Amino acid sequence: MNPRTPQDAPGAGHELAWTPIAEEAVRAARVLHPEEHQLPRPNRRRVLTVANQKGGVGKTTSAVNLAAGLALHGLKTLVIDLDPQGNASTALNVDHRSGTPSVYEALLGEVSLADAAAVSEQSPNLLCVPATIDLAGAEIELVSMASREARLKEALTDEALDQLGVDYIFIDCPPSLGLLTVNAMVAAQEVLIPIQCEYYALEGLGQLLSNIELVQRHLNPELAVSTILLTMYDGRTKLADQVTQEVRSHFGDVVLKTVIPRSVKVSEAPGYGQTVLAYDPGSRGAMSYLDAAREVAERGAQEGTA
Template identity: 50%
Template sequence: MRVITIANQKGGVGKTTTAINLATALAAIGKRTLLIDLDPQGNASTGLGIDKDDRATSSYDVLVERASITQAAMATAVPDLSVVPSTLDLLGVEMEIAGAGGRAYRLRDALHFHGMEDAAFDFVLIDCPPSLNLLTINAMAAADAILVPLQCEFFALEGLSQLLETVEQVRDTLNPTLGLHGIVLTMYDGRNNLAAQVVKDVRAYMGRHVYETVIPRNVRVSEAPSFGKPAILYDMKCTGSQAYIRLASEIIQREREQVAA
């Protein structure tokens, strides 16, 4: 079981869209996948068709130790893809566990020590809120690696530097094996000269940490969540869906290379 946290402290960079569609793409190529929604807004849950009224057990219950991951996980319309949904209760979880021992390890413990079998899932993806709070710290402490969606915009590298500093701090204090799986460039508009320059700059700065796959701006991908579907189910042939399928293949290839090394 490989745990990948999808994080960026900036909102609007395609983080949840990446979480939903990457999880779907991994499931579509036969990988048993779990998506944990740690964002109180619950957009990843909604985007996978989980109605708010049906979220009787959520990631909040996991973090306050009222439920196990397996109790909270729900099947989705995608074969081999389950989700631990989010509710607004997560807004209060930081205050609720602030004084508790091991509060940064609640999610890690739930994944590895409370009834979760390694064989249950090939991949666990964690969708974080767009901030560096205790929820994000829990996600990083539980992860094998971080995947960073980065919008092709002017301040992309500035935000990336801040996030990488946080990853380094988590590695030093909470999770010494945490790695950077990769950076995926999102919302790319080929008609925009600035977007092309951002891609060039990020690749020059981060080298092979940047995935070859670039996710384009795509209307069909934007429409899909309002239908409670991943873009890959909504319109598999659109350019955005095809890009996420390529990204999943690239991630699998990187995993193989790490094992071989």
């Protein structure tokens, strides 16, 4: 939970006691009345690849909920679903049946990203380029293509992005380190890594960081790990605190202060074609993702990079 000053509280200036309950009330108001709490725009358009080759760490969940949090509070946000499973498309309730204009056609150069982007019904500021089942064979098709590692970067033209007018782009990667993930890293400036607060949290992270270094060295020198988000935190266990402390001591300020709790509501939301912010805006999971989105926005406004 992020500390707030008494001046942030309702009735500030009237010496209202600033208590945890008051803080929860302010956070709930921000979720339920987003138009009154706009987030600052970044100094430049930010493109973040959300990556972790380990499955079940909250990667897609974090991508769509951070995007929704930013969009609900005034920032135009695009989610590019680069995972053939299409879970981000499902969570944003965007059509991703075979034949729908999608990221697959954009990678092949058959449609522009602007033409493939669909508006989510959850917010007019929230767009998604869906993934259809056709993307499942893209890894094989890309192997024989020219500039196979830069197909997504070529699709992310200034013209297409200016047409969409987006402030943030989140690229949701598959849980692997194949060509699709490499395309995401070549197209982005930043990598956001979700890490779950569990025993095997750091398993495979070394390989992911090594791959990021390879991309930096050979394909995209601007790429940097800008943000780490701790997910699935269970305050009842000592292990969760140990993992949190270990990640913070190793990565420092790159780790967001906000930690996402383990939550049934967060898990249920995609089944209804919603983010948790739409499914249960007053839940702990929704408010935590909103706090994380605010951190991302504040870093982007202050530094131009998280």
